[in-house]
Amino acid sequence: MILRILYKVAILFLFYIAILTFQFILFRLAFPDPTIIYLREGLGPEEREIIRRSFGLDKPLYEQYVLYITNFLRGDMGFSFLYKVPVKEIVIDRLLSTMILVMPAIATAYLAAWLIGSYMAWKRGSLVEKTVLSILTLIHSLPLFWIGLIVLIVFAVELRIFPPGGMRTPPYEAASFIDKIASIDFLYHWILPYLVLTLYIMSGPALLMRASMISTMGEDFIMTLRAVGHSERRVMRDASRYSILPLITQLGITIGLSFAGSVAFETVFSWPGIGRELVIAFNSLDYPLAQGIFAIMSLAIITSNTVADILYSYLDPRVKR
Amino acid sequence: MNTGRFISRYIGRAGQVLRIILSERTAAASLIALVSLILFGILGPLVYQVDPDAVFYRYRVSVYMVDGLRAREIYTLEGISATVSASTDRGFIFYARPVEKEDSEGSLYLVDLSHGISKPGITMLGFKGDVNSISIVNNTVILSDGGSIYMAMYSGNALSGLREVLRASSRVEGLIPTNYGIVWWDNTGRINLAMVSHNNSYSGSSVIAELGWIPKWVVDCGSWLVFVGPSGRVSVVDVESKSVKTYQPVFEDLLSAACIEGRVIVTGRYGSMAILSSDIITPVITGVVDDLVHVVPTDGGALVIGSKGSVVSIDLGTGALSVKELRGISGVKKAVMIDSSLYLLSYGAFVASLEPPSLKHPFGTNYYGKDLMAQIMVGIRMSLLIGVAVAVAVTTIGSMVGMLSGYFRGKVDSVFNTIINFVYTIPLEPFAILLAMFMRPSMTTVIIAISVLIWRTTARIIRSQAMAVASSQMVEAARALGAGHLRIIVRYILPAVLPLVLLDFASVVAYAILAEATLGFLGVSAQDTYTLGGILNQARLTGAWRDAWWWVAIPGIFIGSISLSIYMLVRSLEPIANPRVKESY
Secondary structure (H helix, E strand, O other): OHHHHHHHHHHHHHHHHHHHHHHHHHHHOOOOOOHHHHHHOOOOOOHHHHHHOOOOOOHHHHHHHHHHHHHHOOOOOEOOOOOOOHHHHHHHHHHHHHHHHHHHEEEHHHHHHHHHHHHHHOOOOOOOHHHHHHHHHHHHHOHOOOOOOOOHHHHHHOOOOOOOOOOOOOOOOOOOOHHHHHHHHHHHHHHHHHHHHHHHHHHHHHHHHHHHHHHHHHHHHHHHHHHHHOOOHHHHHHHHHHHHHHHHHHHHHHHHOOOOOHHHHHHHHOOOOOOHHHHHHHHHHOOOOOOHHHHHHHHHHHHHHHHHHHHHHOOOOOOOO | OHHHHHHHHHHHHHHHHHHHHHHHHHHHHHHHHHHHHHHHHHHHHHHHHOOOOOOOOOEEEEEEEOOOOOEEEEEEEEEEEEEEEEOOEEEEEEEEEEEEOOOOEEEEEEEEEOOOOOOOOEEEEOOOOOEEEEEEEEOOEEOOOOOEHHHEEEEEEEEEEEEEEOOOOOEEEEEEEEOOOEEEEEEEEEEEEEEEOOOEEEEEEEEEEEEOOOEEEEEEEEOOEEEEEEEHEEEEEEEHHHHHHHHEEOOOOOEEEEEEOOEEEEHHHHEEEEEEEEEEEEEEOOOOOEEEEEEEEEEEEEEEEEEEOOOEEEEEOOOEEEEEEEOOOOOEEEEEEOOOOEEEEEEEEEEEOOOOOOOOOOOOOOOOOEEEHHHHHHHHHHHHHHHHHHHHHHHHHHHHHHHHHHHHHHHHHHHHHHHHHHHOOHHHHHHHHHHHHHOOOHHHHHHHHHHHHHHHHHHHHHHHHHHHHHHHHHHHHHHOOOOOOOHHHHHHHHHHHHHHHHHHHHHHHHHHHHHHHHHHHOOOOOOOOOHHHHHHHHHHHOOOOEEEEEEEHHHHHHHHHHHHHHHHHHHHHHHHOOOOOOOOO
């Protein structure tokens, strides 16, 4: 078992290096001479050379590559052009902002998906099931950011019940992240994106749960349970327990990808998460920030997937990959 | 070769599939919806021939009352194009003609504001020909169509007695009634005076000055007239002695002037202003950038009105200057002060910005006055193009990888599996942003970004099917007969996975359209054409999404309808293609 975990961790490490390598290649392909980004007009060749040396660009390519990888592995992701502070500081704060929105939404959504999916399979063919199924399919085939826009137009612009985005009403002062979120005002800003996100995240797994439950209900042991004389409610409870495995696999993937935030959704709600920060970095051509964000997102996703993988093998002993 | 037999067999299959689709209600409805959406995008432009890049204008004449920092619209006429105007002590007069109807007769409109803003008195009088200059003093309106000078009386609530009073010897460019008679100038800059002869009729014009340039504006200062015009030219003409004094300040084009307590304020383009007293001309720095079009005298000073809503108030005693900017107003031409309220007249061709859906623009217009239906038609085509391009790439890579790892298993499978696991850890939106940052946002960037990440799902689906076929007795038998790997894959595995590949192709198109919408919304997609996501991105960037629901709702409805109809179609075909596989995107 320990050997298996070690193997997984080694793969994790390999994936992370692969991501960093990809970034390095992309960066060097786009900018054969990266000092161009740092230079404003009017700098002579000597000053350029000094800058080149200070960034280690006078060294051979493989040394640069090794330096790049080791710096990232040490957590040194450079300085943001835009904020003039280390990228690490920004990334951690934004990642927390994303988590505080996405994690509760995922938890609620999967719980609801489990219940709703089982109920739909149980009441298959009824009017309620058909309606819920249509609504879920509809939500599933709409872009999340667009749902966010429409919800904002209705609830924030027209009805004015909710704020039109952001995490707090400016101006506000907060010494730390905890300070920032420990207020009613935060909750007031949080509730609308949370609800929209929950509804959206729920649609996929609920459909999955329904399908899984329907196939479970066709299995022999359900007939046995019925034949033994268990109540229909009891039978359904058992069936829904057996059908939960695909949902858990999906949950692992969703949690992993949640570390990337939802870029467009955060942009719509002006939520200062890691996804929106990436858009800011994109628009202001803040290359170190963008690379740092992408590296951290990937690391979080890879780690989370590995953890989910290991946990899954405990949950379902049949899995031996 | 049996290629022909292959193809004919698949055409036969396609007919079979179509029959099955049409026999099921949901599937048939989805197919019909999808086909009509595609036709809307492809054939729509043949019927609805509107250029998606064309800017639409709306002609309008409006009267505003200035209320603090706001300009309150009190009277608006839509669909008429005004050409000349003048202000009187009671309101405004302008000449306008309908835009839609060709060759229609124009009218003189007189807006009387002296009865209060609740009921502006509007008087109309039809006039044949193009009015190119107009002026009003007390109750007398004089105007010209270039060839003749006409006069009308304004009494009670009606304009009446329009008659020709003078046939000019050269083309009339502008005119003003004075105590001596009508002063008018022609297109060579010659200033003429037509005097009243008898019975209120005018005869014979005499030249009083030769300016050599065409004035833009003239102001009557009693015994002398001040003409202003291009390149900051100012000429003072004494009507009685017929003497001319010309100033040449270093200025932009001058547009307006006013006499106030023996001094003359001249104003012009880009906020230029100067004060003329005896021989000295003093430039005034206003700090505003719009064209200063009209000067309204006040007690001891003046209000200078800019075309985009600046109001510069100047005190001639102290020289003090204050500026306010009225919001949401443009095309201001004239102003008037009645009972200490300031009224503005604005007209012109205004960009038809953010017009809600109407018969002319079924999906409304965007912030830039462009037609959204035409843009959405382009957007549907581009989205489909991106969807199909992605699907071709994804199903090709995905099914190859899937077949290879499903057939060979072992080492091949585990290598591909590791790659697939790796690809699963890359989030789409951030990946596309990073790619666009280094490659530049374009359709290619979007296609690459989506394709590189999505083939993994196809590969997994195809792998499990290929695995099942590879372990079948049929393949075993073929292998026993000495068939090579290539032959087995082409002859046995490929036909078996093909229905799944085709089904997956459709799913990928839907997924790619949704993904493109998101990426386009983030500004990662094509910048030189319209995609459904790009249209939404513009709504976000201009901030108009708050007000213009049609700009947000309609593109989204199209995105949703296309992907929904594909999903429904795929779902109803799934049991036919393969009852075993239930993988969802």
